[in-house]
Structure formats: C-alpha cells, structure tokens
Amino acid sequence: MTLIQRAALAAIATTTLAVKAGEVEVLHWWTAGGEAKAAAALKATLQAKGHTWKDFAVAGGGGDNAMTVLKSRVVSGNAPAAAQIKGPSLQEWAAEGVLANIDDVAKAEKWDSLLPPAVANVMKYKGNYIAAPVNVHRVNWLWVSNDAFKKAGAKVPTNWDEFFVAAEALKKAGIIPVAHGGQNWQDFTVFESVALGVGGADFYKKALVQLDPATLNGATMSKVLDTFKKVKTYTDKNAPGRDWNLATAMVIKGEAGMQMMGDWAKGEFVAAGKTPGKDFSCVAAPGTAKAFTFNVDSFAMFKLKNEANIKAQKDLAAAIMSTDFQEVFNLNKGSIPVRLNMNLAKFDDCAKLSSKDFVETAKSGSLVPSIAHQMAVPSATTGAIQDAVSQFWNDDKMSTKDAQAKIAAAARTK
Template identity: 80%
Template sequence: MKTKMFKPTVLALSLFAAGASFAGEIEVLHWWTSGGEAKAASALKLTLQQKGDRWKDFAVAGGGGDSAMTVLKSRVVSGNAPSAAQIKGPSIQEWAQEGVLANMDDVAKAEKWDESLPKVVSDIMKYKGHYVAVPVNVHRVNWLWANPEVFKKAGVKVPTTWDEFFTAAEALKKAGVTPVAHGGQNWQDFTTFEAVALGVGGTDFYKKALVQRDAATLSSPTMEKVLTTFKKVKDYTDKNAPGRDWNLATAMVINGQAGMQIMGDWAKGEFLAAGKTPGKDFVCVPAPGTDKAYTFNVDSFAMFKLKDKANIEAQKHLAAAIMAPQFQEVFNLNKGSIPVRLNMPMDKFDDCAKTSSKDFVATSKSGALLPSIAHGMAVPSAAEGAMKDAVSQFWNDDKMTAKDAMAKIASAAKAQ
C-alpha cells in the first residue's frame, strides 16, 4: 500500500525555508522497529528527508528496556544527546528537571498545540508550563475484548457491568472455555486492577486513590470492594496464566479458547493481523462500568537540548511533523491507536478506533480522561513499580486479605 504523505504545515514550510541551506541531522531514539510502527517511522523519515534533513536512527528493538535508558543517560551526560527520545508520562518531568530538554514553545504556538490537545495530555508534555515533548498517539487502556461466537454458545451477552461480567464468566466456564484470558505479569495484573478500580469506584475515586495516591482513599471501604472484585476475576483465569505474554492471551480470545480479555487497544492489532473484523469476529467495549471514562497511554518524544543551529532547526521540523494531522493519521492507522489531536477526521479508521476517538473527545470535556498507572502515565516510576508489585502480590497470594493488600498498596504509593 502506498503511504500517503502529508503536506507541510505553514510552520514547517517557514522552518524549511530558513534552514534549507544548511540541512540538519535528526537522531531519534525510538522503538518503532516492527510491523506498522516501522512503516510509520519510514513515513516520518521520508517527510523530514524531503525537507532536507538527515535522519539518523537510534532504534531499540523489543520495546525499550533499561539498557536503552542507560545508553540515553550516558549520551546525555557526555553532552551528546539525540535530537529526540521516546519517553512518556512523569519520566518527561524527571528528564526536564535535569535541565536537558529543549523548549518547543515556538513550534507549539505556531502549530496551536494547546488548542489541539486535551489539557490533561498537554500538561504531561510540559515542564513549568513550557512544551518539552511531543505526543504521537493515544491508546485507550480500559477496553474489554470479546469473542461474540463464544458468548453466543454460552448463551450470555458481552458485559457492561461487573455483575454482568461475573454472570457471563460463570456461563463461559460452564461452556468449557476460559472466561478471562490473562497474562500473569505485573503490568497486566495492574491493567486489570485499574480497570476494576475505575469501574467499581468511579472517576473521582480513581483520581484520588491512584493518581493523587491519597492515603485515606487507598484505605477506604471502596478500595476494599475494588480489591475483592479484582481478586474474584482471577477465579476465571486459567492455571497457565502466570508469565504469559499479553498477545498470547489475546490469541486465546481470537481462537475461541477464551471469552474475553481486559487489555489496551494494541490488542486490536492481533485481531486484525488474524484477519478478524471488528463488530463481527470480535467485540470491543469499555471495561465494565467504565463507559463514561477513558484511561489513556500516550506515546511521546522528549526533545533534548542541542548546540548545532541546523540540528535545532531539524528538531523543530520533527516536532511539527509529529503533530501534523496527516502524520497523526498515517501513524495511528498503522499502530492501532488513535490520533492525539482532538476532532481529527476518523473516516479511514475502524469502528473500535471511531468509538475510542469519540470517547476521547467526550472525556476530555467531562474530566474523565485519566492517565493509566499501569502504562507509566500517572505516577513517578518508583511509586508505579512498588504499587504494581503490591497488586501482583495480592493477585498471586490466595492467603492475603483485601485489608492486607490495602496496607501494602498505601505504603507502596508513598514511594518517590
């Protein structure tokens, strides 16, 4: 399929005119190394090359682990930072505090980023009110994926409440399939946990307990109910869940081994790759009780301070290009996510993406657009790691009570 390139924006053209005589080099640390992501990276690379800039890949296969961040730190400390690096959530603020990120306000103002982004997202891209990072996309995390054929055989409907969820799970179990496909890794455990917290406790509870880490809310009767409901979900997973990768859990739903999975919209890529059609072969609905809320995972690039004038101009080209509507469309059609820009045309996207976009816009207005803790969007990395460990310990220890878990999570939430 021929990739449709986008027209340069007014800012991009003006920057190009200013910098055409001395093309800059853009070095980008990213994880766009497979499938649709690699196609999207190629589209961005081509666009910047057309502006006269040189693209230097600093790609890390396999999802960017600690080693990549170690390399980045050594590069920054030695005064040889890349133009941009794939960093997200509170980690952006942590890098900005070191004084190594570049101010992108001129690009943001010319391109009207404030008007194009929900405030909860733009705030994550800023440090002390100034843009230092650029968002690429939005993944909705609070999805429930279901196999309608399996539900039909079990004689139940896809659930929209937690009561319906457990009724359906019991029927699926009796029909001889695993009700809930799950991978027992701490981020997957927490993805389920935060969906339960949002569905049982609501938006205000989620903000207070999991984003603000309010001690009283973490120790409340609502939190006890959340944990009890969360643990009940485990009864409907299979014994082989521990250590299973998320995509293998998705495959269980695809092939009818399991009825449903709570997972972000990257799961959709697995269904599509298997030749399945949304609304026919698989169903995407908000996790039980969360239809009026939206937990998000936003990929973004932090922009590092550079010295070379041509490279600084090229970096601004990159920032403008990432947020340009046409690239947002090309990238997200390939990635399975949706554009981070509000009110983008969605006619080329599938039904799940259209629902996601509609809810993204609605929750950005209602205040129910919420950062995902499981996916590094809400709390400092130390607190996130400690909270994940506490939740997984509760999930895996049949002797631990909800009250014990509350104490562990409250303690973990204090980590900085």
C-alpha cells in the same frame, strides 16, 4: 516519475539549499511490525523537508534498555535530538535541565487548542512544552470473542455484576472466561480497569494519581481489591508468565471469552483477519464506559547546540503533530490520533468509538492517566504499587486488608 513528483523534489532541493538541512537523531524502540512502519513514516516526513534522519533504535525491554542507553548519552553530553519518553518521566528529565523549550513550535501549530488539557499538561514542564505527543492508546478496553459469547448464550457486560454472570456462562460452556497473561504489568492493567469501573473517575484520580492515603485505605479500595481477586478465579491455570499477545490469541480463536487489555490488542485481531463487530467486540471495561485511561507515546526534545539541527528538531516536533503523520502512524499502531478534530474516515469502528470517548471524557473530566502504563505517577512509585498488586493477585492467602496496606505503603515510595 510524474511532473508533479519532479516539481516536488525540485522544491525540496531548493528549500534544502535555502535553509541548511540538519540531522535529527531519534531514540525509540519501535522496531517490530506496525511500529517499525510507523517510525518509517516519520522518517519519510523529515527527509521530505531535506533533513537527515539518524535512527537510534534500541529494541527490547519496553523501553527500559533504551532509557539506560539514553542516560549514558546525556551524561556524556551527547544527547540525541529526540527520545521516546512519556508520562511523569518527561518532568523528571526536564527537571535535570536537559530538555529544550519548544513553545514556539507549539504556538505556531496551535497545540493548546488541538490537545485536551489532560494530555497537554503531561507534555509541559513549568508551563512550557518540552515534548510532542504522538498518539493515544486507550487502556480500559474489554475484548470479546463474539463466537464464544454466542456459544455460551452470554451477554456482553457493561458492569461488574454482568461481567461475572457472563464469566459463569462461559465457564459452563467449557470456555475460559478471561484470557490473561500473569505478568506484573498485565495484572496492573486489569487492576486499574477494575479500580476505574468500581470506583469511578474521581476515586481513580484520588487513589491512583494523587495517591491519597485515606482513599487508598478506604472502603471503595477494599471493594476494588475483592472484585480484582474474583476476576482471577475466571482465568486458566496456564496464565502465569503468558505474553499478552498469546492471551489475545485465545480470544481470537474463541478458546477464551474476554480479555482486558489496551487497544494494541486490536492489531492482533486485525492481523488475524478478524473484523470488529462481526468476529469480536471492543467495549469499555465494565463500569468504565464514561471514562478513559490514556497511555500517550511522546518524544522529548533535548537541548542542542547546532542551529541546523535545532531547525530539524523543530520540524520534527511540528511533523509529529501534523494531520498526515497522525493518520499514518495511528493506522499502523492501532492507537488513535492525539490531535483533536481529525478526519477518522480510514479508521475502524473501535478507533472511532475510542476517539469519541476521548473527546467526551476530556470535556467531562473523566480522561485519566494510566498508572499501569507509567502515565500517572513517578516510575519508582508505579513499580512499587505494581509489585504489591501482583503479590495480591498471586497469593491466595493474602487478605484484602493486607493487600490494601501494602499498596498504601508502596504509594509512599519515592
């Protein structure tokens, strides 16, 4: 152990004695691979401040299992210090009166100047911060196999007309044009990118954030649905039920040319030893280069009674937004820092492009929440619209008009 390390440990010990150390119990579902490493980094940050980290990890169900456990804990008056909750669900929990106001941390750490308003507003309830954001995933990505495109003599598409030209070229070369996993959330992920690409950011906001009936029933939505259904004709017959990472593997191997998926797909390419720009390309989904659908993970802070634990909770909130944690976590997760003005020297080209577009769209007003990833509307409404979208994707006999009516009806679900 070096002298510096000894001195650091002594300083931590002194701080711990001066300010009574607390315990933070943290509910999350980061239990695999890069996510588990990322959670370990946060734990280490808290332990360095002298606090105890109590892991409350609930695997499976994309967080559904965790939410079931959390509800029973909160009802019994035994809430954890922090829980992984995101999007409109934060406001739903805050409305129950169980979340803590962490404005003092946010002010001390200058969160309002470090977060785009579109993200900061999601972290607040009635103007007060109740959660700390961890990262930003961009959802509207198109992942491209450079080998497959070279073999097909195809050009990487920037709009939907070019997308279908490329798809035809791939098909003629005997390559599956679009890798897809036929699961509700994957269908919905493709749908929102089509909606953004065909209609633009203002249309997207009106239709899929404000749920405006006239927009949902209008001509642009008809065009979105027609384009969405056309994409399906370029997927393979084995798509139903396929997991997203297996679809990504098809692009990695060059069996398929393209996949529309969030930036968590990048982790699969990197794990397979592939290099951005050389082996694969990361480009915005057709027509969406000047827009950005965001999916932000965050931790809601619950009301606690023990003073030492409240101090630990505040230290946790500050640590989440620190530059060190934002770098380590996002390098492991494949996402980008939510904190603006970060040094991205260690990040790859896909992340740098994502960060540049995140900043630019925040300024232009085309940074929009992902409806497919529970960032835009309440969970019951999200589920109803997702089901309607998947019904249309899977039923070749359903007309665009019928699908539009089903989606508009689903948008009224409370």
